[in-house]
Amino acid sequence: xxKIVVDVMLKPEILDPQGVAVSAALPRLGxxxxxxxxxxxxxxxEIDGDPTPAQLxxxxxxxxxxxxxxxxxxxxxxxxx
Amino acid sequence: MKVxxxxxxxxxxxxxxxxxxxxxxxxxxxxxxxxxxxxxxxAVILPGGFSYGDYLRCGAIxxxxxxxxxxIDAANGGMPLLGICNGFQVLCEAHLLPGALTRNHELHFxxxxxxxxxxxxxxxxxSSYKVGQEIVIPLKNGEGSFQCDDATLAxxxxxxxxxxxxxxxxxxxxxxxxxxxxxxxxxxxxxxxHPEHAIDPLxxxxxxxxxxxxxxxxxxxx
Numbered sequence: 001x002x003k004i005v006v007d008v009m010l011k012p013e014i015l016d017p018q019g020v021a022v023s024a025a026l027p028r029l030g031x032x033x034x035x036x037x038x039x040x041x042x043x044x045x046e047i048d049g050d051p052t053p054a055q056l057x058x059x060x061x062x063x064x065x066x067x068x069x070x071x072x073x074x075x076x077x078x079x080x081x
Numbered sequence: 082m083k084v085x086x087x088x089x090x091x092x093x094x095x096x097x098x099x100x101x102x103x104x105x106x107x108x109x110x111x112x113x114x115x116x117x118x119x120x121x122x123x124a125v126i127l128p129g130g131f132s133y134g135d136y137l138r139c140g141a142i143x144x145x146x147x148x149x150x151x152x153i154d155a156a157n158g159g160m161p162l163l164g165i166c167n168g169f170q171v172l173c174e175a176h177l178l179p180g181a182l183t184r185n186h187e188l189h190f191x192x193x194x195x196x197x198x199x200x201x202x203x204x205x206x207x208s209s210y211k212v213g214q215e216i217v218i219p220l221k222n223g224e225g226s227f228q229c230d231d232a233t234l235a236x237x238x239x240x241x242x243x244x245x246x247x248x249x250x251x252x253x254x255x256x257x258x259x260x261x262x263x264x265x266x267x268x269x270x271x272x273x274x275h276p277e278h279a280i281d282p283l284x285x286x287x288x289x290x291x292x293x294x295x296x297x298x299x300x301x302x303x
Contacts, residue, residue: 010183014228015254017184066145069138069174072181072228 002050003080004059008068009040043067044080051079082107082301084294085122087152087168089114089143093130094165094277101277102126105294114146124161124205124297125152127168129221129275139182139224140170149175161205161297162269166222169261169271178262178271179237180229185222186254194286195220195274196248197260201241204267205300209292215248216289218279225273227255227262237262244270 010016016038023037043063047055059077068075084102086109088095099109110122114132119125133142143149153175156162164172172178185191196217199210210216229237234256237243245261253273261272276290 013230014183015186015226017186017188017254021188066137066141069141069181071173071179072183 002047004045004047004051004056004077005080006043006045006059006063006067006075006077007040008043008063008073008075009038010073012038014072041067082124082298083110083120083122084108084297085110085112085119085125087112087114087125087127087148089130089132089146091131091134092128092167094128094275095130097275097277098126098128098165101280101291101294104280105291105298107294107298112148114143114148117147117151119148119151119155123301124163125155126277127152127162127164127171128277129166129168132167132171135167135224138170138174139167140172140174143167143171144174153177156269159266159268161300163206163293163297164269164271165275165277166225166273169273170224172269172271177269178264179233180227180262182222182224182273183226183228184224185226185252190221190223191225191252192221193219193252195252195260197245197274198248199245201244201263203241204244204263204270204296206263206270206293206296207244208299209296216279216292217287218274218276218290219286220252220274222253222273225255226253227259227273229256240265245272245274 019038063075084107086099102109170182199214202210246258263270276293279285279287279290
Protein backbone atom coordinates (compact mmCIF):
# COMPACT_ATOMS: atom_id res chain seq x y z
CA UNK A 1 0.00 0.00 0.00
CA UNK A 2 1.30 3.44 -0.90
CA LYS A 3 0.23 6.86 0.13
CA ILE A 4 -0.05 9.71 -2.34
CA VAL A 5 0.24 13.10 -0.71
CA VAL A 6 -1.16 16.25 -2.28
CA ASP A 7 -0.06 19.50 -0.66
CA VAL A 8 -2.11 22.58 -1.50
CA MET A 9 -0.87 26.11 -0.76
CA LEU A 10 -2.29 29.54 -1.48
CA LYS A 11 -0.30 31.29 -4.21
CA PRO A 12 2.32 33.64 -2.74
CA GLU A 13 0.48 36.73 -4.00
CA ILE A 14 -2.80 35.71 -2.31
CA LEU A 15 -3.18 37.08 1.21
CA ASP A 16 -3.26 34.27 3.79
CA PRO A 17 -4.99 35.73 6.86
CA GLN A 18 -4.75 32.43 8.76
CA GLY A 19 -0.99 32.31 8.25
CA VAL A 20 -0.72 35.93 9.36
CA ALA A 21 -2.70 35.13 12.53
CA VAL A 22 -0.44 32.16 13.34
CA SER A 23 2.60 34.28 12.62
CA ALA A 24 1.35 36.89 15.10
CA ALA A 25 0.59 34.26 17.77
CA LEU A 26 4.07 32.67 17.75
CA PRO A 27 6.02 35.55 19.32
CA ARG A 28 3.32 35.92 21.99
CA LEU A 29 4.31 32.40 23.09
CA GLY A 30 8.00 33.21 23.02
CA UNK A 31 8.74 31.65 19.62
CA UNK A 32 10.67 34.29 17.77
CA UNK A 33 12.06 32.28 14.85
CA UNK A 34 9.36 32.95 12.24
CA UNK A 35 9.73 35.60 9.59
CA UNK A 36 6.37 34.59 8.12
CA UNK A 37 3.93 31.66 8.15
CA UNK A 38 1.74 30.33 5.34
CA UNK A 39 -0.98 27.79 6.05
CA UNK A 40 -1.98 25.12 3.56
CA UNK A 41 -3.84 21.82 3.17
CA UNK A 42 -2.54 18.27 2.94
CA UNK A 43 -4.46 15.37 1.39
CA UNK A 44 -3.35 11.77 2.03
CA UNK A 45 -4.67 9.32 -0.55
CA GLU A 46 -4.17 5.61 0.07
CA ILE A 47 -4.00 3.20 -2.85
CA ASP A 48 -3.29 -0.52 -3.21
CA GLY A 49 0.23 -1.29 -4.41
CA ASP A 50 2.69 1.15 -5.88
CA PRO A 51 1.19 3.94 -7.95
CA THR A 52 1.60 3.70 -11.71
CA PRO A 53 2.46 6.78 -13.78
CA ALA A 54 -1.12 6.66 -15.09
CA GLN A 55 -2.53 6.75 -11.54
CA LEU A 56 -0.29 9.67 -10.61
CA UNK A 57 -1.47 11.49 -13.72
CA UNK A 58 -5.06 10.88 -12.58
CA UNK A 59 -4.24 12.31 -9.14
CA UNK A 60 -2.72 15.37 -10.81
CA UNK A 61 -5.96 15.83 -12.76
CA UNK A 62 -8.08 15.41 -9.63
CA UNK A 63 -5.89 17.89 -7.76
CA UNK A 64 -6.30 20.45 -10.51
CA UNK A 65 -10.07 19.90 -10.80
CA UNK A 66 -11.14 19.42 -7.18
CA UNK A 67 -8.47 19.40 -4.46
CA UNK A 68 -7.00 22.77 -5.41
CA UNK A 69 -8.46 25.88 -6.99
CA UNK A 70 -5.78 26.90 -9.54
CA UNK A 71 -7.09 30.49 -9.46
CA UNK A 72 -5.70 30.99 -5.95
CA UNK A 73 -3.75 27.83 -5.09
CA UNK A 74 -0.81 25.70 -6.20
CA UNK A 75 -0.36 22.01 -5.45
CA UNK A 76 2.30 19.29 -5.44
CA UNK A 77 1.78 15.54 -5.75
CA UNK A 78 4.26 13.06 -4.23
CA UNK A 79 4.35 9.44 -3.13
CA UNK A 80 5.05 8.50 0.48
CA UNK A 81 5.84 4.89 1.33
CA MET B 82 -41.89 33.78 -15.37
CA LYS B 83 -40.28 31.03 -13.31
CA VAL B 84 -37.16 31.55 -11.21
CA UNK B 85 -35.47 28.44 -9.85
CA UNK B 86 -33.87 28.54 -6.40
CA UNK B 87 -31.36 25.77 -5.73
CA UNK B 88 -31.11 24.02 -2.38
CA UNK B 89 -27.84 22.24 -1.63
CA UNK B 90 -27.27 20.40 1.65
CA UNK B 91 -26.35 23.27 3.99
CA UNK B 92 -28.05 26.05 2.01
CA UNK B 93 -29.59 28.65 4.34
CA UNK B 94 -31.13 31.41 2.29
CA UNK B 95 -33.22 29.50 -0.25
CA UNK B 96 -36.50 30.48 1.41
CA UNK B 97 -35.61 34.18 1.51
CA UNK B 98 -34.45 34.01 -2.11
CA UNK B 99 -37.74 32.37 -3.14
CA UNK B 100 -39.64 34.99 -1.14
CA UNK B 101 -37.72 37.79 -2.88
CA UNK B 102 -38.45 36.28 -6.29
CA UNK B 103 -42.14 36.08 -5.37
CA UNK B 104 -42.18 39.69 -4.08
CA UNK B 105 -40.75 40.80 -7.42
CA UNK B 106 -43.65 39.18 -9.26
CA UNK B 107 -41.98 36.01 -10.51
CA UNK B 108 -42.85 32.42 -9.60
CA UNK B 109 -40.24 30.73 -7.42
CA UNK B 110 -39.51 27.07 -8.16
CA UNK B 111 -37.45 24.93 -5.79
CA UNK B 112 -34.59 23.04 -7.41
CA UNK B 113 -32.84 20.20 -5.60
CA UNK B 114 -29.06 19.81 -5.89
CA UNK B 115 -29.31 16.12 -6.75
CA UNK B 116 -31.82 16.53 -9.61
CA UNK B 117 -30.45 17.11 -13.08
CA UNK B 118 -33.72 18.85 -13.96
CA UNK B 119 -34.32 22.58 -14.15
CA UNK B 120 -38.13 22.17 -14.26
CA UNK B 121 -38.44 24.62 -17.14
CA UNK B 122 -37.28 27.68 -15.18
CA UNK B 123 -36.32 30.89 -17.00
CA ALA B 124 -33.64 31.96 -14.49
CA VAL B 125 -31.82 30.49 -11.51
CA ILE B 126 -30.66 31.82 -8.14
CA LEU B 127 -27.92 30.08 -6.17
CA PRO B 128 -28.63 31.26 -2.62
CA GLY B 129 -26.38 31.77 0.38
CA GLY B 130 -25.47 29.33 3.11
CA PHE B 131 -22.83 26.76 3.82
CA SER B 132 -23.36 24.15 1.12
CA TYR B 133 -21.61 20.88 1.97
CA GLY B 134 -20.44 22.53 5.18
CA ASP B 135 -17.97 24.66 3.19
CA TYR B 136 -15.78 21.54 3.14
CA LEU B 137 -12.65 21.65 0.96
CA ARG B 138 -13.36 25.22 -0.20
CA CYS B 139 -16.61 27.18 -0.14
CA GLY B 140 -18.63 26.06 -3.17
CA ALA B 141 -16.06 23.50 -4.34
CA ILE B 142 -18.27 20.44 -3.83
CA UNK B 143 -21.59 22.07 -4.80
CA UNK B 144 -20.07 23.07 -8.10
CA UNK B 145 -20.14 19.38 -9.13
CA UNK B 146 -23.73 18.69 -7.98
CA UNK B 147 -25.92 17.16 -10.73
CA UNK B 148 -28.12 20.26 -10.98
CA UNK B 149 -25.05 22.42 -11.60
CA UNK B 150 -24.20 20.70 -14.90
CA UNK B 151 -27.56 21.78 -16.30
CA UNK B 152 -27.25 25.25 -14.81
CA ILE B 153 -23.76 25.78 -16.24
CA ASP B 154 -24.94 24.71 -19.71
CA ALA B 155 -28.01 26.95 -19.50
CA ALA B 156 -26.01 29.95 -18.23
CA ASN B 157 -23.50 29.52 -21.07
CA GLY B 158 -26.53 29.66 -23.35
CA GLY B 159 -27.65 32.98 -21.84
CA MET B 160 -29.99 31.97 -18.99
CA PRO B 161 -29.96 34.56 -16.17
CA LEU B 162 -28.08 33.23 -13.14
CA LEU B 163 -27.53 35.02 -9.83
CA GLY B 164 -25.22 33.71 -7.11
CA ILE B 165 -25.51 35.30 -3.71
CA CYS B 166 -22.77 34.80 -1.08
CA ASN B 167 -22.20 31.02 -1.14
CA GLY B 168 -23.82 31.09 -4.59
CA PHE B 169 -21.15 33.60 -5.72
CA GLN B 170 -18.49 31.21 -4.40
CA VAL B 171 -20.10 28.37 -6.40
CA LEU B 172 -20.08 30.50 -9.58
CA CYS B 173 -16.35 31.19 -9.16
CA GLU B 174 -15.59 27.53 -8.47
CA ALA B 175 -17.61 26.64 -11.59
CA HIS B 176 -15.54 29.17 -13.59
CA LEU B 177 -18.69 30.97 -14.71
CA LEU B 178 -17.14 34.02 -13.06
CA PRO B 179 -13.40 34.74 -12.68
CA GLY B 180 -11.47 34.97 -9.43
CA ALA B 181 -12.19 33.39 -6.05
CA LEU B 182 -13.61 34.33 -2.66
CA THR B 183 -11.15 33.88 0.20
CA ARG B 184 -11.12 34.28 3.98
CA ASN B 185 -11.96 37.81 5.19
CA HIS B 186 -8.69 39.65 5.75
CA GLU B 187 -9.26 40.04 9.50
CA LEU B 188 -10.61 36.48 9.84
CA HIS B 189 -13.90 37.60 11.40
CA PHE B 190 -17.27 36.39 10.25
CA UNK B 191 -19.05 39.64 9.39
CA UNK B 192 -22.77 40.15 9.85
CA UNK B 193 -24.02 43.69 9.40
CA UNK B 194 -25.88 46.08 7.14
CA UNK B 195 -23.53 47.17 4.37
CA UNK B 196 -23.63 50.15 2.04
CA UNK B 197 -22.87 49.36 -1.61
CA UNK B 198 -22.55 51.43 -4.75
CA UNK B 199 -24.08 49.97 -7.90
CA UNK B 200 -21.47 50.40 -10.65
CA UNK B 201 -23.08 48.61 -13.61
CA UNK B 202 -26.81 48.60 -14.43
CA UNK B 203 -26.47 46.91 -17.81
CA UNK B 204 -26.73 43.35 -16.48
CA UNK B 205 -29.82 41.15 -16.32
CA UNK B 206 -29.85 41.49 -12.54
CA UNK B 207 -29.07 45.19 -12.00
CA SER B 208 -31.11 47.12 -14.58
CA SER B 209 -33.53 48.42 -11.91
CA TYR B 210 -30.74 50.49 -10.35
CA LYS B 211 -28.97 53.68 -11.41
CA VAL B 212 -25.20 53.70 -11.77
CA GLY B 213 -23.83 55.40 -8.66
CA GLN B 214 -26.91 54.51 -6.60
CA GLU B 215 -26.10 53.58 -3.02
CA ILE B 216 -28.00 50.73 -1.41
CA VAL B 217 -27.90 49.13 2.05
CA ILE B 218 -28.29 45.35 2.31
CA PRO B 219 -27.00 42.75 4.80
CA LEU B 220 -23.48 41.35 4.50
CA LYS B 221 -22.85 38.06 6.31
CA ASN B 222 -19.92 35.85 5.46
CA GLY B 223 -16.56 34.55 6.58
CA GLU B 224 -15.02 34.13 3.14
CA GLY B 225 -16.02 37.16 1.13
CA SER B 226 -12.69 38.61 0.08
CA PHE B 227 -12.66 38.70 -3.71
CA GLN B 228 -9.23 37.83 -5.13
CA CYS B 229 -7.94 37.49 -8.67
CA ASP B 230 -4.73 38.15 -10.59
CA ASP B 231 -3.82 41.61 -11.89
CA ALA B 232 -4.75 40.80 -15.50
CA THR B 233 -8.22 39.60 -14.48
CA LEU B 234 -8.74 42.66 -12.29
CA ALA B 235 -7.72 44.96 -15.13
CA UNK B 236 -10.14 43.15 -17.46
CA UNK B 237 -13.02 43.40 -14.95
CA UNK B 238 -12.34 47.11 -14.46
CA UNK B 239 -11.79 47.82 -18.15
CA UNK B 240 -14.93 46.01 -19.27
CA UNK B 241 -17.12 47.52 -16.52
CA UNK B 242 -17.87 44.08 -15.11
CA UNK B 243 -17.80 45.13 -11.47
CA UNK B 244 -21.47 45.56 -10.62
CA UNK B 245 -21.18 46.73 -7.00
CA UNK B 246 -18.49 47.96 -4.63
CA UNK B 247 -18.38 48.38 -0.86
CA UNK B 248 -18.78 51.99 0.24
CA UNK B 249 -16.57 53.22 3.09
CA UNK B 250 -14.08 50.91 4.76
CA UNK B 251 -13.28 47.71 2.87
CA UNK B 252 -15.00 45.08 5.06
CA UNK B 253 -13.09 41.99 3.97
CA UNK B 254 -10.02 42.87 1.91
CA UNK B 255 -11.69 42.37 -1.49
CA UNK B 256 -9.58 43.71 -4.34
CA UNK B 257 -10.79 47.16 -5.41
CA UNK B 258 -13.65 46.85 -2.87
CA UNK B 259 -15.46 44.43 -5.18
CA UNK B 260 -18.82 43.25 -3.82
CA UNK B 261 -20.15 41.76 -7.06
CA UNK B 262 -19.17 41.04 -10.66
CA UNK B 263 -20.76 39.85 -13.89
CA UNK B 264 -19.66 37.76 -16.87
CA UNK B 265 -19.04 39.28 -20.29
CA UNK B 266 -22.59 38.67 -21.42
CA UNK B 267 -24.17 40.19 -18.30
CA UNK B 268 -26.50 37.25 -17.60
CA UNK B 269 -24.43 35.76 -14.76
CA UNK B 270 -23.96 37.89 -11.64
CA UNK B 271 -22.25 37.04 -8.34
CA UNK B 272 -22.80 39.21 -5.27
CA UNK B 273 -21.40 38.74 -1.77
CA UNK B 274 -23.98 40.73 0.27
CA HIS B 275 -27.59 39.59 0.45
CA PRO B 276 -30.26 41.49 -1.52
CA GLU B 277 -32.84 38.78 -0.69
CA HIS B 278 -32.76 39.83 2.98
CA ALA B 279 -33.59 43.44 2.11
CA ILE B 280 -36.83 43.40 0.15
CA ASP B 281 -39.21 44.79 2.77
CA PRO B 282 -38.45 47.21 5.65
CA LEU B 283 -40.62 45.01 7.87
CA UNK B 284 -38.08 42.19 7.76
CA UNK B 285 -34.85 43.81 6.56
CA UNK B 286 -32.89 47.04 6.89
CA UNK B 287 -34.35 48.41 3.63
CA UNK B 288 -36.13 47.28 0.48
CA UNK B 289 -33.01 48.12 -1.55
CA UNK B 290 -32.35 44.52 -2.55
CA UNK B 291 -35.62 44.00 -4.40
CA UNK B 292 -34.18 45.59 -7.56
CA UNK B 293 -32.08 42.51 -8.32
CA UNK B 294 -35.22 40.40 -8.53
CA UNK B 295 -37.32 42.91 -10.47
CA UNK B 296 -34.43 43.44 -12.92
CA UNK B 297 -34.52 39.83 -14.05
CA UNK B 298 -38.28 40.01 -14.55
CA UNK B 299 -37.90 43.11 -16.71
CA UNK B 300 -35.13 41.43 -18.70
CA UNK B 301 -37.28 38.37 -19.38
CA UNK B 302 -40.36 40.39 -20.36
CA UNK B 303 -38.29 42.35 -22.89
